[in-house]
Amino acid sequence: MNEVINPSSCAVGDRFIPNRSSMDTCIAQYNLTKENEGNVQVSCSLKQLHDTLAESLFSSTTSIEQCKIMCLKNKAPEPRAGYENRLKVLYSQNLDHSSVSRYNTRHIPSQAEKILDAPDVLDDYYLNLLDWSKDNLLAVALGSAVYIWKAQTGEIIQLCDQGSSKVTSVSWAQGGQYLAVGTESCDVMLWDVRATKLLRNMDGHQARVSALSWNGSTLSSAGRDCLILNHDVRVQHHLISTLQGHTQEVCGLAWSPDGSQLASGANDNVMNIWDTSDLSRARYTITEHQAAIKALAWCPWSANTLASGGGTADPCIRFWNTSSGACLNTINTGAQICALQWSSHYKEIASSHGWKNNICIWKYPSMVKCAELTGHTSRVLNMSQSPDGTTLVSIAGDETLRFWKVWSLPSGAGSSKAAAKTQTGIPTRGSTISKIR
Numbered sequence: 529m530n531e532v533i534n535p536s537s538c539a540v541g542d543r544f545i546p547n548r549s550s551m552d553t554c555i556a557q558y559n560l561t562k563e564n565e566g567n568v569q570v571s572c573s574l575k576q577l578h579d580t581l582a583e584s585l586f587s588s589t590t591s592i593e594q595c596k597i598m599c600l601k602n603k604a605p606e607p608r609a610g611y612e613n614r615l616k617v618l619y620s621q622n623l624d625h626s627s628v629s630r631y632n633t634r635h636i637p638s639q640a641e642k643i644l645d646a647p648d649v650l651d652d653y654y655l656n657l658l659d660w661s662k663d664n665l666l667a668v669a670l671g672s673a674v675y676i677w678k679a680q681t682g683e684i685i686q687l688c689d690q691g692s693s694k695v696t697s698v699s700w701a702q703g704g705q706y707l708a709v710g711t712e713s714c715d716v717m718l719w720d721v722r723a724t725k726l727l728r729n730m731d732g733h734q735a736r737v738s739a740l741s742w743n744g745s746t747l748s749s750a751g752r753d754c755l756i757l758n759h760d761v762r763v764q765h766h767l768i769s770t771l772q773g774h775t776q777e778v779c780g781l782a783w784s785p786d787g788s789q790l791a792s793g794a795n796d797n798v799m800n801i802w803d804t805s806d807l808s809r810a811r812y813t814i815t816e817h818q819a820a821i822k823a824l825a826w827c828p829w830s831a832n833t834l835a836s837g838g839g840t841a842d843p844c845i846r847f848w849n850t851s852s853g854a855c856l857n858t859i860n861t862g863a864q865i866c867a868l869q870w871s872s873h874y875k876e877i878a879s880s881h882g883w884k885n886n887i888c889i890w891k892y893p894s895m896v897k898c899a900e901l902t903g904h905t906s907r908v909l910n911m912s913q914s915p916d917g918t919t920l921v922s923i924a925g926d927e928t929l930r931f932w933k934v935w936s937l938p939s940g941a942g943s944s945k946a947a948a949k950t951q952t953g954i955p956t957r958g959s960t961i962s963k964i965r
Contacts, residue, residue: 634938636889636899640930641919643903644677646670651906651925653839653866653882654738654779654795654822656697658910658923663704665721666912666921668929669695674709676721679914687719688726696751699740706761708747710737716749718761730766732757739781741790748790750778756792758807773800773810782824784832789850791834793821799836801850812853818842825868825877827892835877837865845879847893859895861888867910871935872917878934880922882907887922889934901932 648671649657657669666677673689690711697710706727709717714733719726735752742748746768750756756771756778773792780793789811790802799821800810814836823837823845832851838844843863847856864882871877876898880887887901887908906925913920920932 636934637932638899638901640901640903641933642931644929644931646923646927646929648673649909649923649925649927650694650696651909652696653820653864653907653909654777656699656739656779656910657695658912658921658929659698659700659707660912660914660921661700661704661707662702662915664915665700665704667698667700667707667721668923669698669709671695674698674707674719685724687721687724688717694736696736696738697740697749699742699747701742701747702744708740708742708749710740710749710751712736714751714753716740716747716757716759718747728761728766730759730761732759732767732770735777738777738779739792741781741783743783743787743790748781748783750781750792752777754778754794756781756790756802769807771800771802771807771810773802773813774798779820779822780824780836782826782834784826784834784850785828786831789832791824791826791836791850793817793824793836795820797821797838797842799824801834801848801853812850814848814853816846816855816858817844819864823865823868823879825870828870828872829875835868835870837861837868837879840864840882843881845877845890845895857893857895859890864907866908867922869911869913869920872913873935873937876935878911878920880908880911885924885926887911887920887932899934901934903930904928 646668650671660666664679666679668675668677672691672694674687674695676685676687693711693713695709696712699708705720705722707719707721709719714731714735714737716730716737717726718728718730733749733751733753733755737749737751739750740747745760745762747759747761748756749759754774754776757767758769759766760768774794774796776795778792778794782791788804791799792802793799797815797817797819799814799817801812803811817836817838819839819842821836821838825835827833827835832849834848834850836846836848843861843865844858845861845865845868846858848854849856861879861881863884865879866882867880869878875892877890877892878887879890885904885907888897889899890896891898904922904924904926908922908924911920911922918933918935918937920934922930922932
């Protein structure tokens with residue numbers, strides 16, 4: 529049964545919407561506050577209301593026009609003598625001025641500090657042609673030869689020349705004395721650089737060796753035959769294990785700082801995480817990338833954090849927790865990613881690119897771009913970092929090596945003495961890493 533309610537029977541109606549177009553709400557409010565004073569209805573004009581308010585809020589000698597706080601036509605009144613704005617003190621007292629100055633005043637040079645010519649460099653995305661040792665020696669593969677550049681003196685020596693076979697990868701052992709060299713002819717060579725002597729030649733691959741990575745006395749090599757071979761360089765029978773988890777050329781290889789995990793990336797768009805506790809199969813097989821994965825870098829201050837970069841079809845940097853296999857973050861850089869390098873002094877990561885031919889410095893984990901380094905005229909194939917952590921070196925298809933001092937420490941920093949010991953001493957443009965005929 530529907531009950532019909534007569535609006536006139538309601539003492540108070542909550543749906544009555546009056547027409548206020550003919551009302552002055554200010555006067556209505558004033559009358560409402562006065563109606564209980566002796567039950568006398570008070571009626572006044574708008575001017576009387578303003579005068580009453582002025583007498584209540586301000587002194588009797590000050591008109592309401594003189595006490596306006598906001599005005600569209602005139603400026604705000606000047607504060608009285610001796611007035612102090614307490615809000616300014618409250619808002620500024622909690623600022624960390626030291627942190628503000630540290631981030632706002634740090635200068636990242638956008639131009640290369642020095643340039644070296646690098647003729648005959650192989651403009652091949654899948655190769656790893658550059659590595660900087662803890663002894664401040666830079667190894668560069670140019671064509672069939674390997675050159676060593678001594679950063680402190682600028683001296684350049686030719687370590688070896690493989691004749692008709694191209695050098696496709698180089699990697700320093702952690703100690704800094706020994707250099708592993710991979711070739712187009714499937715060989716993995718071990719050189720004593722101080723003695724300029726070939727120690728041994730390790731076979732096992734059926735195609736070119738495009739990636740190398742050290743873990744103590746274990747050298748991992750990978751190549752176009754889709755295999756990853758682990759060599760114990762101390763023993764005669766060097767091959768200790770073979771990892772099979774890719775279907776195309778393996779071009780990225782990196783051991784974690786603690787030596788417990790190996791990351792591999794390949795042209796099959798797959799990244800595998802291998803655990804030393806069980807190398808029979810990959811612990812995680814990651815397929816989120818949609819292009820070849822060459823750029824791999826382990827975070828130096830966050831255990832189990834790995835950065836990976838994709839090729840042209842997937843120009844994304846992805847960050848992984850290798851304990852769980854979870855993706856922590858993804859950023860699209862807009863260009864092919866050739867190499868990644870973490871800073872050891874700042875929470876930053878550098879990426880080098882094709883198409884734009886640049887290097888980008890990113891804050892981590894916000895991934896705000898701090899700087900963009902330009903100068904190369906071809907894709908930036910590889911990067912490495914000086915032993916003091918202040919300088920990046922890049923090599924590109926334009927046959928140049930460029931040195932970027934992007935992570936310099938403030939003067940008086942605790943590691944300044946260590947930095948002084950490993951000062952790069954980079955020579956000027958005009959020095960050339962070239963073949964010795």
